[in-house]
Amino acid sequence: MAWTQNYDPFQSWPLSTVVAGVPILVLLGSLALLRVRAHWASISGLVAALLVATLGFGMPVGMAARAALMGAGYGLLPIGWIILNVVFLYNLTDQRGLFGVLRDSLTRVTCDSRLQLLLVAFCFGAFFEGAAGFGTPVAVTAANLIGLGFPPLAASGFSLLANTAPVAFGALGTPIIALAGITGLPISELSAMVGRQLPFFSLLVPFWLIWAYAGVKGLSGIWPAVLVAGAAFAIPQLLVSNLHGPWLVDVIASLISMGALVGFLRMWRPKEIWGVDGKPADRSAPRTPVHSRRAVLKAWLPWIILSVVVFIWGLPIVKAFLDHVSAVRLRVPGLDQMVLRTPPVVTHSTPEDAVYTLNWLSATGTGLLVAALISAFLIGYRPIEIARTYWATIKRVRYSLLTVACMLALGYVSRYTGLDATLGLAFSRTGVLYPFFGTLLGWLGVALTGSDTSSNVLFGGLQKISATQLGLSPTLMAAANSSGGVMGKMIDAQSIVVASTATKWYGHEGDILKFVFLHSLALAALVGLLVFLQAYVPPFTWMVIRP
Secondary structure (H helix, E strand, O other), X not given: OOEEOOOOOOOOHHHHHHHHOHHHHHHHHHHHOOOOOHHHHHHHHHHHHHHHHHHHOOOOHHHHHHHHHHHHHHHHHHHHHHHHHHHHHHHHHHHOOHHHHHHHHHHHHOOOHHHHHHHHHHHXXXXXXHHOOOOHHHHHHHHHHHHOOOOHHHXXXXXXXXXXXXXXXXXXXXHHHHHHHHHOOOHHHHHHHHOOOHHHHHHHHHHHHHHHHHHHHHHHOXXXXXXXXXXXXXXXXXXXXXXXXXXXXXXHHHHHHHHHHHHHHHHOOOOOOEXXXXXXXXXXXXXXXXXXXXXXXXXXXXXXXXXXXHHHHHOHHHXXXXXXXXXEEEEOOXXXXXXXXOOOOOOOOEEOOOXXXXXXXXXXXXXHHHHHHHHHHHOOOOHHHHHHHHHHHHHHHHHHHHHHHHHHHHHHHHHHHOHHHHHHHHHHOOHHHHHHHHHHHHHHHHHHHOOHHHHHHHHHHHHHHXXXXXXXXXXXXXXXXXXXXXXXXXXXXXXXXXXXXXXXXXXXXXXXXXXXXXXXXXXXHHHHHHHHHHHHOOOHHHHOOOO
């Protein structure tokens, strides 16, 4: 028998909203305030979600359990699969001493830690967001920053902070594609609208990143380079999203940004060199060792292979072929088509699909594994050494995999119970202020699900309905859901776990959350302010695409 979601089970929307938020409070409170280890915090949050779903919102126990199992499956594949294999690649390079050579080669481009942070976390990370997304950029950049000598908190926090502006166009435009599918709005218009919001922040985020790391004084010493990196990303982001579409926005913009920054640094140097402690470095310190071209190429080879393989793996034609030959769609019995979403979240009662796609071959993590194995043989590993390293990696990330599985399980219980919709409806009651709070709804969605794509699927329809009821452009508010969501990426639990795993800083997820939370909220509020101006205030209103 089908079960119908009830978004106000207590006949009082403030009370229902508070109860719906209990699992989030348990999860984040355990991490940030009680300093509970991430896997225990995620288990606590999941238990709270199951209790709220069954006792508070009346979901049958069997359905809630099936939703949790389905979410845990998605937590392991694709997210956990990415974590496992990118850490595997890092371990392979670290054991051969190649990370030290890579660090030295980056230092030869610039030995200033501020510029290294800009190059690795912002430019390099944006490429991986565009090519793969789903945790890959944070894992890769955090590991690289550790290799450059950054402390674990800085490597984790700044990787998360930098992985914001590219997120809406990540994984070859997947969030925008999903948003178009859920809302029925033209993909070209959604891409263009997001492309008229995020470039402001693509220019701002690099400045924010360096300010957060080195303060006003540190920023003032390298602002020309920051401007070059930000502008070289923001302008292509605007042009490609409006003239071509969402598919290659981040890939093109990141490559241009990296090329522009490296070229600029060949002609310009800061007057003062800063070390990895965020303070001016002693110029009399020993110079970076000079390695042969062969050694440098060998150090970079695994990451070049990774970039090429991940990009190829993400191409729609390749992904479609791999899915065709290997993907298995498993309908979850007792859950698939058994949960009804109702107005005002949707226009009419709609049964929710519950299909787990076992796409092990097309998953980004499989591409990472292929890249790691190719790299291992090229840098001289024997099969038995590869096997030992992989087993050591599994043991290293086992708690992280458990954490991510529980996080996704919590998110799926929230989705199928309607807890997310209850929270979203609270935002939709804000009237004329809805452009601001609707943007924060996207932020909340990503913070809950860990994915801009998932947030767009959850709240895209609600954004369209609310905008139409309030006389706003549905394209504006659907795009705002995605643009606001990017700032929630740095505080979602699975990204924090990815960062703590890549930096070997287990048990400090609460410290990372506290480090980035205010940055996330402030930037989300600025996106909300921009959307509010676009909704009501000339000359910003000319940017808005209207039906």
